[in-house]
Amino acid sequence: MPLQGETRLLRARGVNSEGDGLCDCDDGLVVFVPMMLPGEEALVRLVKVKRSYGIGKVLESKAVSPERVTPFCPWFGKCGGCRLQHGSYSLQLEIKEGLLLDAMMRLGGFLRENIPLRPCVPSPRQRHYRNKASFPIQSFRGVVTPGFFQRDSHHLIPVDRCPLIDPSLEELMKVFRETLPTLSLRAYDERSQRGSLRHVLLRKGSHSGQGAVLLVLKERPSSALFDELRVFARKTRARFPLFSSWAINIHPDPGNVIIGSRTLPLSGAPYIEERLGKYVFRMDLTAFFQVNSSQAENLYESVKASLGQEEKGDILELYSGVGSLTAYLASTGRRVTAVESWEPSSRSLEHNMKSNAVKNVSVFRGRAEDYCSTGVLPPFRTVVLDPPRSGSTPEVIAAISRLSPLEILYISCNPATLARDLRSFVDTGYRLISLTPFDLFPQTAHVETLAILKRTR
Numbered sequence: 222m223p224l225q226g227e228t229r230l231l232r233a234r235g236v237n238s239e240g241d242g243l244c245d246c247d248d249g250l251v252v253f254v255p256m257m258l259p260g261e262e263a264l265v266r267l268v269k270v271k272r273s274y275g276i277g278k279v280l281e282s283k284a285v286s287p288e289r290v291t292p293f294c295p296w297f298g299k300c301g302g303c304r305l306q307h308g309s310y311s312l313q314l315e316i317k318e319g320l321l322l323d324a325m326m327r328l329g330g331f332l333r334e335n336i337p338l339r340p341c342v343p344s345p346r347q348r349h350y351r352n353k354a355s356f357p358i359q360s361f362r363g364v365v366t367p368g369f370f371q372r373d374s375h376h377l378i379p380v381d382r383c384p385l386i387d388p389s390l391e392e393l394m395k396v397f398r399e400t401l402p403t404l405s406l407r408a409y410d411e412r413s414q415r416g417s418l419r420h421v422l423l424r425k426g427s428h429s430g431q432g433a434v435l436l437v438l439k440e441r442p443s444s445a446l447f448d449e450l451r452v453f454a455r456k457t458r459a460r461f462p463l464f465s466s467w468a469i470n471i472h473p474d475p476g477n478v479i480i481g482s483r484t485l486p487l488s489g490a491p492y493i494e495e496r497l498g499k500y501v502f503r504m505d506l507t508a509f510f511q512v513n514s515s516q517a518e519n520l521y522e523s524v525k526a527s528l529g530q531e532e533k534g535d536i537l538e539l540y541s542g543v544g545s546l547t548a549y550l551a552s553t554g555r556r557v558t559a560v561e562s563w564e565p566s567s568r569s570l571e572h573n574m575k576s577n578a579v580k581n582v583s584v585f586r587g588r589a590e591d592y593c594s595t596g597v598l599p600p601f602r603t604v605v606l607d608p609p610r611s612g613s614t615p616e617v618i619a620a621i622s623r624l625s626p627l628e629i630l631y632i633s634c635n636p637a638t639l640a641r642d643l644r645s646f647v648d649t650g651y652r653l654i655s656l657t658p659f660d661l662f663p664q665t666a667h668v669e670t671l672a673i674l675k676r677t678r
């Protein structure tokens with residue numbers, strides 16, 4: 222077993238889900254080394270040695286990958302957001318395919334020959350693709366400051382630009398950096414749980430142009446503070462007329478969850494609209510919506526194409542959000558039952574089906590678990606599910622297996638929970654037909670995947 226502090230010459234055989242180089246010591250220990258790309262060799266100091274893994278730091282590079290590029294963001298390596306900016310885009314796509322394969326084999330117990338992996342679908346844009354920016358607020362040297370968290374920590378880096386977000390979100394970020402210290406709001410402190418302003422969330426419909434601001438506060442503001450924030454919103458709207466929707470979200474609980482359950486309108490409508498394909502979707506400022514609008518269109522078109530136009534039979538869609546994928550599913554002419562638990566999203570889902578004249582959708586406002594336990598469910602030919610990062614739950618997976626649809630389409634943003642859930646489906650009589658990664662998050666190590674399963678018996 223190597224010792225902490227030792228130096229080794231290591232070669233990266235891949236990258237882990239955090240974007241770190243994956244190296245093997247000759248003693249069998251796996252070492253994760255930030256900033257190393259597959260094929261690279263370096264003298265590495267073992268800064269941490271645990272029983273099952275180590276963490277290394279490059280002291281001197283010995284062989285550099287031809288796919289290494291100069292990162293375009295000055296904060297890359299410090300900010301926790303991007304993990305792969307030092308690799309060419311084609312390498313990033315290859316890495317994502319590898320991450321998915323690794324999760325399927327290691328965590329899902331699949332054999333390589335049983336994984337019908339397709340190439341990763343590239344994002345139309347690799348920079349400025351994000352329609353949303355969420356930055357934490359802290360008191361930095363006594364000043365209320367927005368920024369991003371350093372990797373694996375809650376240390377704030379006070380940045381005023383991010384090359385992944387829409388340029389108008391960057392402009393607005395600068396305004397917040399200048400203006401927040403002049404307001405009578407105090408930054409929330411996680412340790413003492415004092416102060417108020419926790420997060421600022423900015424959204425801009427990439428295709429609609431509409432923008433929104435959500436201020437996340439620990440408690441409901443006093444009426445004087447409310448008035449002050451209204452004036453701030455009005456003045457900022459005068460400079461950025463497209464950012465017309467402002468709201469305050471109240472989030473009193475400690476912890477890492479960004480948004481609380483109560484939202485109060487501050488200025489303008491408490492929602493914005495985004496256009497995907499021929500549809501316009503309204504979303505509450507707290508709702509989930511894919512951050513890469515153009516690549517979301519590609520993903521949804523691909524889901525629709527894999528359903529086929531001539532097939533018949535109803536579709537059950539679980540975890541529907543505001544109904545963006547729902548509309549694409551319904552455009553095949555089949556009846557869709559859409560299930561969503563976040564109340565503001567399920568309200569928008571109902572609205573969006575009406576406003577887009579989509580008539581063949583019925584909405585269940587509640588948890589997938591509750592829908593699945595509502596007695597005898599009608600038959601569905603197809604089940605589509607797009608759960609959060611934690612994946613689906615054993616109850617929901619068991620209910621889907623009992624429903625026994627001919628096909629299951631599973632969309633996932635987390636290869637680890639996807640591999641686990643696909644294993645359960647395969648064990649109850651489904652065969653994996655295809656597994657397609659979509660790059661919705663260039664420069665990061667996040668992987669979105671569309672998996673298609675068919676019933677075998």
Ligand SMILES: C[S@@+](CC[C@H](N)C(=O)[O-])C[C@H]1O[C@@H](n2cnc3c(N)ncnc32)[C@H](O)[C@@H]1O
Pocket residue numbers: 509510511539540541542543544545546560561562563566587588589590607608609610
């Ligand atoms: C990854 S998003 C997918 C949304 C949608 N398919 C889309 O593409 O925009 C997951 C959604 O599941 C919802 N959700 C989370 N847990 C749920 C549950 N137990 N039952 C139903 N919906 C849930 C979330 O509110 C969120 O809207």
